[in-house]
Amino acid sequence: MTDDTLFSISSRPINPADLIKKVEHRNCGAITTFIGTVREMTHGKKTLRLEYQAYEKMAVKKLEEIGSEMEEKWPGTITAITHRTGMLDISDIAVVIAVSSPHRKAAYEANEYAIERIKEIVPIWKKEYWEDGTKWIGDQLENTPYEKGFPEKGEK
Amino acid sequence: MTDDTLFSISSRPINPADLIKKVEHRNCGAITTFIGTVREMTHGKKTLRLEYQAYEKMAVKKLEEIGSEMEEKWPGTITAITHRTGMLDISDIAVVIAVSSPHRKAAYEANEYAIERIKEIVPIWKKEYWEDGTKWIGDQLENTPYEKGFPEKGEK
Amino acid sequence: MIKVLFFARLQDEAGTEALEAQKAGQTVQEIKAWLKEEYQLSSLDQAMAAVNEEFANNEDTLSDGDTIAFIPPVSGG
């Protein structure tokens, strides 16, 4: 993760403070951050760890595309996103989204938009490790992003 | 600011990382933070600095009350809030709200609820310093929280 | 004896953060009226009262040792 890049994929631990620093400026009055962490229990099932894989080159492009969408929808916001790859333990940070804005409403809305779009169009996959096996998530029923929101070719 | 207190008023700079640490736990999958900073320009007028004053004892009580409301509305969320007092420069942090939750939707909603409630019921005031004068905000038309949302006596 | 606290603009108007007064047994309303007369606090009517850190009604009566605070519209965050 280089310090001057707003959108990145990183195989090393993410520090939310780095992203906050990237988006803060004199005319922002609000910064929201979203920190996605590895949760131990999901529907009563215990996760041991998670592995994230990314199509890195395309993922960065798609994160930048989300940034452009946000700039258009919420003028004046600045966004930084870093997504982790590799093997993560419980409580490790998988993704951080920081959004600065002159006013708070846009900072919340834009931030939530970013995570929803990440889950729709950014080529990153997670593999769950349970006590009784592993599975790549996303090609199962529990996650069917293609039914809605999937971008047409060339859509911005 | 002591490290084990979820709700506090502080006359010293706030570090968002401290609040994130207070709310993170094994079964959270999402942490949202709101960082309120001092903005230079508002409606074309330049702010030089801000001063925050709190009725500290009551402010802490009211922050705790907001925390109870959130726990009831969004079970499983954990919230930490620190609000700054004293003289702040442009870009200084006035308030940090951190909310952890098993799922992201609640983390966003609860966080936004917290800042709205702070602006309604927590006895903290800001004084704007401009090039041509100063003014306590809140007793002017630009801020009339008493018209809605003001708690009845004893309301939780 | 009760304690009276002022904040923000009211503090500037009153010229003090706090004062003590022999007003136990009086209502919030009565204390307000007295303060307005005594200190010419033009913005007191826009303030809420809190007794012992809880928002109070005009009809509430102060007891000896109570603290009444006047809370102008808040502007934290």
Place this chain on the structure above:
Amino acid sequence: MIKVLFFARLQDEAGTEALEAQKAGQTVQEIKAWLKEEYQLSSLDQAMAAVNEEFANNEDTLSDGDTIAFIPPVSGG
């Protein structure tokens, strides 16, 4: 020559991250059909195709030097 990339479950099924093939001039659809036959990729139908890092349609034709990636439903965040 084109480059083919596999991710997540598809990578496990294909047993490789990437391969090269003499498929310039073919459509996404035709390459999919070939891969399904050649590698028995049961989940290929649930994957989107991306050509040079942009989502592509089945009718798009690959040129020499292009990279086609198969993108199973994503699960980042």
